[in-house]
Amino acid sequence: MVHPLHIKCVLTEIEFSDSDLVKQIRLGNRPAEAELFRRMAPRIRLYGLRHLRNQHAADDLVQHVLITTLEALRAGRVRESDKLASFVLGSCRMTVLDLRRNTQRKQRLLEQFGADLLAPMPISMPDVDRNQLANCVQKLKERERAVIVMSFYDEETSADVSRFLGVSEANLRVIRHRAIHQLRGCMEVVA
């Protein structure tokens, strides 16, 4: 049996594979659990932002999926240790479907696993220079600017935007992609 203190040291120095994490968590190693949270929480959060469009809901998703995953790992229910990411993604998909129905279960699990361990991680999205962005958006061609604004502000469907522009959805995709590349180039971000 590996001493937990030894594992803690190793975890801070070496990139553990998902498979290693699964094995260590099954052995009851707490630092491995912390590493699981550090690794998976940002990925779950992005999934949550994409599908729930709300930061608090995304944080709830992170909490719920992590405790579900931890519960499964501790109980040895993740049999294919190299499929940890797939397991977490699957949990995300299922949880988004019934997130609101599980409030009671979530509370019980929080009591069991500890709310401090599952506190929402600090949010740190990249900064965007708003003045530079305004200049870059204004430099776009008219159709590109319209597509970018309609897509990101309004989140209009491709059908709506293509009707407004009088172009096919395939052409719209080309215009949108060109505009995103130009914007990122103008903002000096590597595409």
Added chain:
Amino acid sequence: MSCVKPLDATILADYWLALLPKSEEETVEEHLFACDECGARLEEVIALGDAIRDLARQGSLLMIVSDTFLGRIAKEDLHVREYAPTVGGSIACTVTSEDDFLIGRLTADLSGAKRVDLSLCDERGIERLRLADIPFNSEAGSVAFQQSITYARAAPSETMIARLVTLDEAGSEHLLGEYTFRHSRTLPGPGAW
């Protein structure tokens, strides 16, 4: 560890905007759950999208807008001031501190037009700015352009002539309509220029 097959920002933008086919979306998600490098790029796309949304809400972009866009603004309780001069006509206009968006609606017969430009001219008719190849719906019968509210708030009393022109295949311009906006400054203080 460096990603061997990074997802392009355009694909990530389409993913964020829910524009990918289901199968492609699932492939992207599987990649994102195994790749923090692409996750970081997605965060950049999200941040860019959020900033664009904020920028659009400020009403400071000079651009052509859709009625759907204007409807969405109205739902957000943002105040839109819209002027719709007739073709060849003139309209008195202003902007107040209560206004969030300033829209000019230009009616014109756009049927058959392949390309339309919006030319913005001073009171002498000299072109100061051109929005080339603007988006338009040939069946709509009008174009709505957003004047920067920041510009309008700072502007002194002045006259602007807007011209919608269509270009044929030979590159020759044909006037679709001319519209005169006579702006009176009503905000306190002098204009910025």
